[in-house]
Amino acid sequence: MTLYYSLVFVLLLSEMGIFMLLILPLPFTWRKKLFQFISESALVAKLQYGMKITFIFILILFVDSVNRVYRVTQELHNAPRGTSTVTMGPERMEVQARKFYSQxxxxxxxxxxxxxxxxxxxxxxxxxxxxxxxxxxxLRKENNKNAASGNAVTEVSRLKKELEKKDMEMEVLKKQAEGLAREYGELSDLYKVVEGRKGEVRKDL
Structure with missing residues (x-):
């Protein structure tokens, strides 16, 4: 294997390792810190830019290898009809080896x-x-806050209702007190009238 294909193989192994790291079930805080570092690091950004250029060269190598596979396949396919110098024996094995390496x-x-x-x-x-x-x-934090504030609002509304109920009871008590005071006044006036009449009867006697 030539040097550049060896580097491609090392890159493939590195990608497999990075992929395994990405799919590890890390806790949310660790994963957040890791990806925040990756997305904000200037060094990682430079590495990503270099990798993009590297993948362009790998794409060129891929196209070249596809072309080589096609040519070797055509050479083997045309051999029995006499359109190629490849016939049999060591030469055919050499073509098969080139086909294997190209694939x-x-x-x-x-x-x-x-x-x-x-x-x-x-x-x-x-x-x-x-x-x-x-x-x-x-959103969960906001919902918890809203729920807490909602509980406070519910408590306030309940206290308001109780206060209104107490106010209504006070109004009823005031009306009852006024009625009792009025009846007491009427009874007092009636008592005075009766006492006055008794005094007049005694004077007449």
Whole structure:
């Protein structure tokens, strides 16, 4: 394996390791800090820019390996009809080996590019999930505050109702007191009249 394909293989292993780190079931706070560091770090941004350039070269290698596979396949396909110098024996084995290496390089570059797309999409989805979880946590806090304030409002309304009830009872008591005072006054006047009449009767006697 040539040097650049060895580097592609190392990059593929690195992508597999990063993907395993992304899907680890970490706690929400740890995951939030990790992705916040990744999204805000200047070093990570430079690495991402360098990786984009690297993937362009890997795409070129992928296209070249596909072209090599196609040419070797055509060479093997045309061999029995005499359109190629490849007939049998060591020469055919050499062509088969070239086909194998070309296919290996094609799969290596293809899987590396495909996994890079999966990593990019997984990273974006995890960021969206973190934002949604944070929004849900904030909504829960607001709901708890609203529930607490709602309980306070309910308590205030209950106290107001009790106060209104007490006011109504006080009004009833006032009316009863006024009625009793009025009846007492009438009875007092009647008593005075009766006493006055008794005094007049005694004088007449």
């Amino acid at each position: 290996r390089n094609m799969y290596l570059c293809g899987f590396t590019l495909f996994l890079s797309l999966i990593l990019n999409r997984t990273y974006a989805l995890i960021l969206d999930v973190l934002r949604l979880e944070e929004a849900v946590a904030n």
